[in-house]
Amino acid sequence: MTNKENKIYLDYAASTPVDRQVFEAMKPYFSKKFGNPGSLHQFGQEAVKGTDLAREKVASAINADFREVIFTGSATESDNMAVRGAIKKALREESFEDQPRIIVSEIEHEAILETARDVEQRGVDVVYAPVDEDGFVDPEFIKKHLTESTVLVSIMYANNEVGTIQPIQEIAEIINEFRDDSIYPIFHTDAVQALQFLDCDVEKLGVDMMTFSGHKIYGPKGVGVLYINRDKFSPNENPLDPFITGGGQEFGLRSGTENTPLIAGFGKAVELIEENKDKEKERIKDLKNKLLSNIKESISDVEVNGSGDQLPNILNLYFPGLSSEDLLIKLDMAGVAVSSGAACGARAAKQSHVLKAIGMSSKRIDSSLRFSFGRPTTKEDIENASKIIKDVIK
Ligand code: PLP
Numbered sequence: 001m002t003n004k005e006n007k008i009y010l011d012y013a014a015s016t017p018v019d020r021q022v023f024e025a026m027k028p029y030f031s032k033k034f035g036n037p038g039s040l041h042q043f044g045q046e047a048v049k050g051t052d053l054a055r056e057k058v059a060s061a062i063n064a065d066f067r068e069v070i071f072t073g074s075a076t077e078s079d080n081m082a083v084r085g086a087i088k089k090a091l092r093e094e095s096f097e098d099q100p101r102i103i104v105s106e107i108e109h110e111a112i113l114e115t116a117r118d119v120e121q122r123g124v125d126v127v128y129a130p131v132d133e134d135g136f137v138d139p140e141f142i143k144k145h146l147t148e149s150t151v152l153v154s155i156m157y158a159n160n161e162v163g164t165i166q167p168i169q170e171i172a173e174i175i176n177e178f179r180d181d182s183i184y185p186i187f188h189t190d191a192v193q194a195l196q197f198l199d200c201d202v203e204k205l206g207v208d209m210m211t212f213s214g215h216k217i218y219g220p221k222g223v224g225v226l227y228i229n230r231d232k233f234s235p236n237e238n239p240l241d242p243f244i245t246g247g248g249q250e251f252g253l254r255s256g257t258e259n260t261p262l263i264a265g266f267g268k269a270v271e272l273i274e275e276n277k278d279k280e281k282e283r284i285k286d287l288k289n290k291l292l293s294n295i296k297e298s299i300s301d302v303e304v305n306g307s308g309d310q311l312p313n314i315l316n317l318y319f320p321g322l323s324s325e326d327l328l329i330k331l332d333m334a335g336v337a338v339s340s341g342a343a344c345g346a347r348a349a350k351q352s353h354v355l356k357a358i359g360m361s362s363k364r365i366d367s368s369l370r371f372s373f374g375r376p377t378t379k380e381d382i383e384n385a386s387k388i389i390k391d392v393i394k
Contacts, residue, residue, distance in 0.1 A: 007335045008385045012374030013160050013193060013314055014339055018265065019218035019375070025268035026220065029261035037258045038247065047260045054267025058225055061270045062210065063201040070226045070250045071263050075192045075213030078226035079111035081254070082188040082209045083152060085240030087119055090151040090184065092241065098149035101125040105137045105155050105166070106357040109190055111211075112154050113353070129155070135164035135306040135358045143174045150185040157194035157210075161354040161370055162306030163314030165198065172206030183232050186239070192216050196273055197281045197312055202227055208239075214262065218375060219269030223262035228253070280375065285312035287373050287382050292317075294386035299393055305355060305368055315371045316355075322393065324369050330392045336385050339370045 018026075029050055035043030037051050051071070058069045072078045083102065090096045104116045106128050120126040127145045129137050137155055146153075153175055158165045168189055175187045188209035191200055195212050202210060207229070214223040228239050238252055246255030292315060295302055305316040319327060324340045331338055340352070355365045 007337060008381045008388075009337045010371045010373060010377070010381075010385060011337050011339045012377070013216070013370065013372035015215050015221070016218045016374055017376065018220055019269060019272055021272060022219055022265045022268045026261040026265040029264050033260070037260060038249065047258075050260050050264045051258050054263045057267040057271050058212075058227075061200065061274050062227060063203050064227050065230065067251055068202075068228050068230050070228060070253050071258060071266070072224040072226055072250075072254055073222055073256075073259070075109075075190065075211050075216075075224040076111040077254075078211040078213075078224045079109070079154075079190055080115050081226050081240065081243065082186075082211065083112065083115045083119065083154065084243050085253075086152045086186050086188075086209075087124060088241035088243065089239070096149070096151075099123060099125050101127060101145075101147055101150045103127045103129055103142055103145055103150060103153045103155075103185075105129045105131060107131050107135060107137075107159050107161075107164075107354045108154065108156050109160060109192070112156070112190060116154075125149075131164075131357050133359050134308045135159060135162045135354070136308065137166050137171070139167055139170045139174055142171055143178070146175070146178045146185060152184075152186050152188060154188040154190065157189045157191040157200075157205075158198065158311050159306075159314075159354060160193045161314070161352055162316045162358070163193070163311035164306050165194070165309040165311065168205050168207065176206060183239075193311060193314070195270070197277065197284075202229065208232060214266045214269060217269045217273055220262045220265045223259060223266050225266065226253075281312050284373050284377070287377055287379065288312055288315050288371075290379070291315065291371060291373075291382050291386060294382070295389055298386075298390040305360065305364075306358060313373045315373075316368060317371065318360075318364055318368045319393070320367060322367050324365075324367055327369060327392065331388065334388045334392055336388050339372075340368065 033046045035047040037047040055066055055069045059066050087100055090100050104112050116126045129141050131137055155166050155171055157168055172187055175185055186208045189207050190211045192213045196217055210227040212225040215221040242253045244255050249255050301320050303318040305318055328340055351365050
């Protein structure tokens with residue numbers, strides 16, 4: 001997107017602008033349809049209609065049931081809910097006597113990794129699944145580490161820094177085979193970066209829980225979803241124990257008055273993705289390939305970080321001998337916004353744990369940048385950005 005000041009935004013993996021149609025869908029719920037969805041009168045019913053419609057749209061996009069879609073305050077909250085909620089429930093069960101185990105990959109978003117570290121300090125046995133040099137988890141590693149006391153396996157669908165797409169179906173099959181009659185281990189995947197481009201049919205994938213975020217899909221910030229498979233659990237039992245308790249909203253799993261405008265926006269954003277998923281995927285892939293070939297033409301020693309099955313919108317590049325921090329600032333001043341990794345890591349000036357996990361040296365990590373493309377990105381943006389990158393580096 002080239003905005004008024006001619007800036008080119010190439011950081012859509014960090015956040016996307018709210019689509020105009022999404023914005024329009026949200027508007028009535030701020031004012032006219034302001035009722036509390038918990039109220040029985042018509043104002044309340046109007047608000048419920050909005051959240052119901054959004055829930056239906058999300059459920060239909062991922063082939064789930066209405067009651068399996070839980071709206072939360074962010075993907076971070078959904079990830080927390082999956083990890084903490086599953087452990088909380090298991091610990092309450094009499095049959096669960098051992099120290100609970102969870103398995104997460106080393107390249108998860110901090111929303112999972114920090115939560116895993118936190119529960120680890122409270123006595124949970126956490127296994128961190130490594131990735132190979134391309135950025136893939138080995139399903140056999142997970143198979144080897146499944147035990148009777150494994151409550152949860154959480155492996156992200158697509159990585160937010162290098163874009164690698166994990167073999168979710170294969171991991172689900174391994175877990176399904178292992179668990180026999182038990183509900184454990186529950187299989188969760190963070191699909192925040194995947195929803196835009198990949199098939200998120202929960203039945204096909206075989207996952208039990210799945211996380212999404214509004215602001216990565218041209219929806220608003222501050223709203224997320226946790227999909228929860230209810231087939232596995234008896235109809236009146238919640239598959240997780242809630243960690244936000246109160247009025248019992250969201251089927252008792254996430255109390256607090258529903259944020260109707262944001263939820264309506266989420267529903268609309270999902271609907272818009274579904275209308276154009278495959279075409280947009282191809283368009284974005286072409287833009288990514290074009291930027292890569294343009295950069296390689298002028299800077300021949302550039303290398304791509306991560307390879308194989310990757311998202312079309314993320315390009316992580318190593319610029320030998322250059323400082324990514326320096327480059328990022330110079331590019332920003334020249335009007336191109338990119339990132340050196342996840343937005344949360346950037347503020348904390350932390351080195352990317354993802355690049356580290358794929359075996360990269362500190363030097364290489366300090367010379368790597370992430371470019372990510374989105375719906376507003378045009379061919380012209382790519383050509384202009386390529387020229388600016390070339391000028392800044394020479
Ligand atoms: N998971 C992944 C893979 C992400 O990329 C992000 C956002 O950066 C999150 C979780 C957190 O999303 P939210 O900002 O909605 O908490």
